[in-house]
Amino acid sequence: MRILFSATPAYGHVLPLAPLMHAAVDAGHTVALATSAGVQNEVGPELAAEVEFLTAGAMPMEFSQDAAHRTGADPFHPSPELIGEIFGGSRVDLGGADTITLARTWAPDLVVSEAFDAIGPMVAADRGIAWYRAGFGPATPAVLAEIERAAATRYRDAELDVAAPHGYLDPCPAPMQDPEWSSDVPVLPLRAQAHRRRRDMAVELPTFDDPTKPTALVTLGTIFSDPDVLAATVGALAGHDINVIATLGASLKNPAAGDKQPSPTPNGIEVRFVPFVPLGQLLDRADLVVGSGGAGTVLGALAHGLPMVLWPQGADQPINAARAAAAGTAITVDNAASISPAVRKVLTDSEFRSRAEAMAAENARRLSPADVIGRIAAT
Template structure:
């Protein structure tokens, strides 16, 4: 069986798919990952083969990210960006489907070109979630962004020129535990969320007991590049220095110098593997990224979420609703952050609820158990 995985050029979008791709290869199947050319080093760094779905793309120009504390604006901005990204990669993906002839395509929910190319090529496809389901408003914004670039009636791929014209997926894989999922949006075929955070090493300083609680602080691989977001997280790290805690600052090493002088309570800074780091942490403070939330849930670590983009607001709401942590608006001041951190470190209730969600995740079917279902889908179409 040949399986083509398609992804937007973002760590948080691609990394959740890596365990299923590995499981498919381990079962003896051919696997290929298609992504824009500039993202291929990340793909290849996972040990998976990759092929470009487009030439170099200016992600900033296409996505036009607008970090904002306003939920609706964030959803519209991100959705249109995903639609424009699909419009730019569709021709390349259609060519890959024609030439490589996959038996099955697997996409993540914000990568819309793969399902169009699969539908046009008569190939079944599956969608694997990266966490919470996306709201219909994001899909509508993506359709509008796609139409910004593709000319209806002219830029067709085998009679398809709209995102809404694709066939439904043959399999809807859901890595989010049902008790954490957004209500009213349904549940797909459960699959265990297996964290993958890229190639990195745990610093020796984090290998031994520190004598005080360790708090991870991160704004993800993308948001920390925004100056306003970075200023907020500088304040958070500084405020934690007034408490009896240590901080592990997980962020792009190139951005660490922009954080200013790091005080003695910061014991590690740079790319840190959350999957290895979080079992050592009493708490994580972050921006609401899917991979960050899901990895924390997997390890039962309480969370303080301060959202800025798109689905970050939904993750913040669900963290607070389920009691696995708290959320604050981006406009919250230092006092509010300090009070929330102190409350979570002193509150056994959040830790117990987070541990309960972790048990649900651990009981779910591993990606290796899903591979036979992928085989059945591919064989059913080929028969």
């Protein structure tokens, strides 16, 4: 079978699909990924070696600015309506037709489209084939409705009758979902996995003078990698008897990355800054996650049974952080000054870790990517 995956060109949208793509390749299917050319070299050589890329359309900054220009809204503080125009409007305008043209030549038998992607459903309609929606965090029905509203105009203009997905691939453990959410289509509970190198490719990780101390992983993800926020977050850990690994994300550069960073003696902590490293390898070393609450970070931490302190910065992070806090696996803060007492509480109150470990056990009982591919390929 030829399976086409379609995703917004950003780490947080592409990487959650990687386990499914690898599982499809392992099952003998031919796999392609439809996304923008700018993301092709950023998702890892092991994926590029196995998956064909159908590259078309703009990168996030371009289609976000296009939507902001059309609506007069602020792309850095988007409303659900603007998010709809970004993903269901401008991204489709700038890449939908070209993707359909490429897909006609590639000729998929099935489409898997990540939750914010409005182009994959167009391809499925054009080809007259089934498609599945793949979540990457807690469901956001209000946002999805706005994306579908904006996309519907483009579908009509293209004379495409886009059907509902055959099912929803849900990587979010039940306690992380809004209890009032329900799906209009069948749900396949997919096991969440933090991104890691294919076949455990070697990744060099930093060492500490005293490796017996607990390790906090500080990560702001790949988009909200603001240097001031990162500095404030790391600084807030001063005085705790811990080691710290801090990620620089995709947008920060540090000539001393990976080397021991100087820190004032009163801090009492060792900090190691690292460039982009697959999250799974970093979580293997962590006892606690301190971050902004991206869906990949939150679900990855819970898959590893790790408690969190979350300081949301934007996008879907407030939703993810709120759900993690409601599940009793995280403390959510709204400023840097609140991080230190929150870290102290999470480190000393075993309930946070116990609940995170229970979430990891629930996640492990969900369908593996291989199981999900087997089911959807039988559609």
